Amino acid sequence: MEKITRFFLPAILFGAGCLFAQPQQQPYDLLLQGGHVIDAKNNLDAVRDVAIRDGKIAAVAQRIDPAQAFKVVNVNGLYVTPGLIDIHVHVYAGTGEPRSYAGDNSLYPDGYTFRVGVTTVADAGCAGWRNFEDFKQRIIDRSKTRILAFINIVGNGMRGAKFEDDLSDMQAKPTAEMALKHKGLIIGVKTAHYSGPEWTPVEQAVEAGTIANIPVMVDFGANKKERPMSELVTKKLRPGDIYTHCYSGLRDEQVDGHVNPAMFEARKRGVIFDVGHGGGSFAWRIAVPALKEGFPPDSISTDIHTGSMNSGMKDMANLMSKFLVMGQSLKDVVAESTWHPAREIKREDLGNLSLGAIADVTVLRVERGDFGYTDMYGARLKGNQRIVAELTLKDGKVVYDLNGITRPDWTTLPPGYRQSGDARWDAITPGRGGRGQTTKQ
Amino acid sequence: MRLSIALALGCALSAQAQTYDVLLKGGHVIDPKNGIDRVMDVAITGGKIARVAAGINSSEAKKTVDVAGLYVTPGLIDIHAHIYLWKEAGGEGTQADSHSFRSGVTTMVDAGSSGAKTFPDFRDRIIKHSKTRILAFLNIVGAGMGTGHEDDPAEMDAQAAAKTAKDNPDIIVGFKTAHYAGPGWESVEGAVRAGDLTGLPVMVDFGRINATRNINALFLDKLRPGDIFTHCFSGHREELLSSGKMNPAMEAGRKRGIIFDIGHGAGSFYWYVAVPAYAEHFYPDSISTDLHINSMNAGMKDMANIMSKLMSLGSSLQDVVRMSTSNPAKEIRRPQLGNLDVGADADVAVLRLDRGNFGFVDSAGAKKSGNQLLVCELTLRAGRVVWDLNGRASQDWKTFPYQKETWKK
Numbered sequence: 123m124e125k126i127t128r129f130f131l132p133a134i135l136f137g138a139g140c141l142f143a144q145p146q147q148q149p150y151d152l153l154l155q156g157g158h159v160i161d162a163k164n165n166l167d168a169v170r171d172v173a174i175r176d177g178k179i180a181a182v183a184q185r186i187d188p189a190q191a192f193k194v195v196n197v198n199g200l201y202v203t204p205g206l207i208d209i210h211v212h213v214y215a216g217t218g219e220p221r222s223y224a225g226d227n228s229l230y231p232d233g234y235t236f237r238v239g240v241t242t243v244a245d246a247g248c249a250g251w252r253n254f255e256d257f258k259q260r261i262i263d264r265s266k267t268r269i270l271a272f273i274n275i276v277g278n279g280m281r282g283a284k285f286e287d288d289l290s291d292m293q294a295k296p297t298a299e300m301a302l303k304h305k306g307l308i309i310g311v312k313t314a315h316y317s318g319p320e321w322t323p324v325e326q327a328v329e330a331g332t333i334a335n336i337p338v339m340v341d342f343g344a345n346k347k348e349r350p351m352s353e354l355v356t357k358k359l360r361p362g363d364i365y366t367h368c369y370s371g372l373r374d375e376q377v378d379g380h381v382n383p384a385m386f387e388a389r390k391r392g393v394i395f396d397v398g399h400g401g402g403s404f405a406w407r408i409a410v411p412a413l414k415e416g417f418p419p420d421s422i423s424t425d426i427h428t429g430s431m432n433s434g435m436k437d438m439a440n441l442m443s444k445f446l447v448m449g450q451s452l453k454d455v456v457a458e459s460t461w462h463p464a465r466e467i468k469r470e471d472l473g474n475l476s477l478g479a480i481a482d483v484t485v486l487r488v489e490r491g492d493f494g495y496t497d498m499y500g501a502r503l504k505g506n507q508r509i510v511a512e513l514t515l516k517d518g519k520v521v522y523d524l525n526g527i528t529r530p531d532w533t534t535l536p537p538g539y540r541q542s543g544d545a546r547w548d549a550i551t552p553g554r555g556g557r558g559q560t561t562k563q
Numbered sequence: 564m565r566l567s568i569a570l571a572l573g574c575a576l577s578a579q580a581q582t583y584d585v586l587l588k589g590g591h592v593i594d595p596k597n598g599i600d601r602v603m604d605v606a607i608t609g610g611k612i613a614r615v616a617a618g619i620n621s622s623e624a625k626k627t628v629d630v631a632g633l634y635v636t637p638g639l640i641d642i643h644a645h646i647y648l649w650k651e652a653g654g655e656g657t658q659a660d661s662h663s664f665r666s667g668v669t670t671m672v673d674a675g676s677s678g679a680k681t682f683p684d685f686r687d688r689i690i691k692h693s694k695t696r697i698l699a700f701l702n703i704v705g706a707g708m709g710t711g712h713e714d715d716p717a718e719m720d721a722q723a724a725a726k727t728a729k730d731n732p733d734i735i736v737g738f739k740t741a742h743y744a745g746p747g748w749e750s751v752e753g754a755v756r757a758g759d760l761t762g763l764p765v766m767v768d769f770g771r772i773n774a775t776r777n778i779n780a781l782f783l784d785k786l787r788p789g790d791i792f793t794h795c796f797s798g799h800r801e802e803l804l805s806s807g808k809m810n811p812a813m814e815a816g817r818k819r820g821i822i823f824d825i826g827h828g829a830g831s832f833y834w835y836v837a838v839p840a841y842a843e844h845f846y847p848d849s850i851s852t853d854l855h856i857n858s859m860n861a862g863m864k865d866m867a868n869i870m871s872k873l874m875s876l877g878s879s880l881q882d883v884v885r886m887s888t889s890n891p892a893k894e895i896r897r898p899q900l901g902n903l904d905v906g907a908d909a910d911v912a913v914l915r916l917d918r919g920n921f922g923f924v925d926s927a928g929a930k931k932s933g934n935q936l937l938v939c940e941l942t943l944r945a946g947r948v949v950w951d952l953n954g955r956a957s958q959d960w961k962t963f964p965y966q967k968e969t970w971k972k
Contacts, residue, residue, distance in 0.1 A: 215648070216648055218650055230658055230661070232859070233860075234661065237859075264652060264653070406963075407960065428658070432949060434954070493953050494955065494957065495953075496954040500963075501957060501963035502958060502960060503960050524864075526928075526930035529922070529924050530930065531930050535835075535927070538798070538835065539833075540927055541928065543928045551926070
């Protein structure tokens with residue numbers, strides 16, 4: 123009740139001074155009614171109404187009076203979760219550099235996020251301290267998706283072997299300085315693809331992470347006797363550092379058909395294990411036994427790039443479905459795609475539906491049927507569930523709506539209608555009206 | 564030991580008899596150009612369609628994919644997309660490969676994102692590196708779309724456009740005029756002139772209309788038969804009169820041979836136009852997306868979604884496949900595309916028709932319900948699997964020969 127008054131009172135005061143008070147009378151901009159809420163941070167796994175105001179979560183309760191909301195959306199039978207967070211993507215597109223993750227291997231993010239329920243992505247080291255500012259102005263500042271970044275320990279970023287194997291360009295200090303300059307945006311340090319026998323890339327990344335107080339994410343590159351994965355995760359990494367591509371099987375994650383014991387030991391130390399599926403980092407023969415032996419991922423991430431987008435990986439919802447059909451509960455899969463990654467990247471303002479949290483919200487449907495999922499080799503696992511994103515909200519506004527569950531039927535609108543949304547809840551068609559014979563599509 | 568030798572021998576022997584690389588078995592083939600609309604098998608060899616017939620034996624193929632219960636069509640052709648990503652930041656283009664294969668599209672035609680001045684960059688940086696087959700309408704505006712020059716008649720050099728088209732006959736299929744605010748006919752006339760110089764069609768986004776610059780004059784005086792009016796259900800240009808009836812100019816234009824294309828986009832498809840048009844039996848000739856960063860996540864979504872929308876209006880599956888394959892191929896004068904002729908490039912889409920309660924949203928965010936949804940299960944480009952939603956071309960992981968290279972690579 124207290125909370126309601128807090129929102130209600132200013133609304134009344136504002137409404138009194140407003141000629142067209144009607145829309146202002148409801149304290150909530152948007153109410154998601156009757157959905158099954160899964161919010162790992164708040165240990166919530168039950169049917170709840172979720173109300174949003176000014177882009178923030180305003181109330182989560184068993185019943186919220188629909189009269190208090192400007193827009194009510196019935197999400198009965200669907201799952202309401204925090205906006206999904208994908209902490210391993212490659213989105214430094216558009217530079218024109220071929221065969222480079224700071225170029226043609228990267229995707230423009232918005233085509234792959236909202237339609238699968240993702241509202242936040244973390245670029246996994248496409249840019250280093252030398253080109254991060256370009257990445258920021260070119261992509262981060264222009265995208266609708268919330269984009270965070272792991273900065274590559276290589277100053278030139280992920281531009282191919284010539285750059286990524288150059289030890290002289292791996293400097294903790296300028297990397298940490300750039301990270302500190304963009305605190306909250308640069309949420310970690312990445313090392314990847316190193317083919318040499320030295321520990322230098324990992325050591326420099328950890329040093330940068332220590333200076334900037336952010337975690338390190340490791341793609342451990344070539345499998346070298348001189349620097350075994352077991353030593354990396356049990357000795358070199360700090361608690362909170364992230365080992366990605368954990369089910370690739372390319373670096374002794376599986377020994378004699380079992381999970382490498384070093385991984386259990388590392389998990390006890392607090393090292394994080396992340397999926398990072400990609401085009402070549404996820405095999406059923408590794409993942410299925412690992413889950414059976416009690417080694418689920420801490421976080422699910424796509425490693426999406428032009429080489430993985432059309433392969434067995436496809437997108438975040440497909441990847442979550444894979445863990446569902448391997449036997450994980452929806453509650454676990456959602457936690458691994460929301461609150462866990464948020465915590466890993468120390469952005470605890472995201473990935474949850476606490477009161478006052480940023481209202482990035484995803485509404486998922488779990489379909490039943492005969493589905494198939496393929497791994498990096500093209501091997502298939504059959505399953506009878508698939509996760510589909512029905513509705514995605516970013517900062518409290520609709521950015522994707524698969525079946526128009528937020529939309530009015532066209533026959534209820536006046537002839538020649540030009541809009542049906544409102545800027546209070548809609549970011550797709552908030553104000554397209556009145557353009558008449560316009561020139562732009 | 565002896566067993567493995569026998570197995571190896573058996574494999575070698577059977578390989579001899581395998582005429583085809585891939586066999587799509589048991590699907591319902593819809594190939595409008597060839598009048599095929601029934602269950603048939605499709606065999607592919609060397610990236611080309613080798614045979615379409617009932618009862619092709621699996622033993623004749625190295626790889627058989629069971630597509631029973633699904634629809635096998637020519638790879639879809641989207642003749643209105645924006646896939647030119649600028650070198651500098653900004654612009655509204657999208658990445659072709661990110662949107663094409665997952666909705667069954669194998670050919671995308673860029674609708675005037677580039678002009679004569681920028682086409683070489685488009686070709687060099689984008690077209691050359693895309694897996695999707697990319698063709699282009701060249702903008703009559705030399706600087707291309709969205710560059711602040713679309714209202715400048717000095718930029719509309721028909722000679723330069725025609726020369727670029729003649730220099731790139733493998734890619735350029737016509738000319739585009741778009742977004743012109745008028746008041747005159749400069750952009751349409753420039754595009755048609757370039758079309759006359761090359762024998763290629765023109766696609767028109769008609770921009771702003773006025774008392775004299777209207778679709779009646781456009782269809783009856785300015786355009787030639789075979790020219791394409793895109794955004795045909797936008798209602799922005801009096802396609803629908805205030806009486807709720809279609810503008811007679813639409814039917815008159817169709818009689819003259821003008822082509823009507825959807826070009827859905829973010830602001831060019833409204834139920835209140837499309838429903839009356841269908842009621843008057845005015846159907847589009849071709850379906851296209853007008854894919855760009857502002858349409859991709861709105862009501863448009865993708866090619867399969869628009870096809871489903873038109874089915875909710877009453878088009879049959881056969882109709883929407885024709886509007887997305889053989890019709891657009893004819894419109895852009897690429898008769899080798901959009902069909903499953905023996906010898907054609909094996910661009911193939913395998914579609915699933917879901918039944919249920921679906922909602923489809925127009926450019927104003929208004930919803931229409933429907934009970935059929937097309938989903939792309941499998942896409943082949945030049946005979947190779949480039950999209951496989953449910954791993955139908957794969958084998959179970961428990962029996963998978965993990966140490967070997969996969970056949971897909």
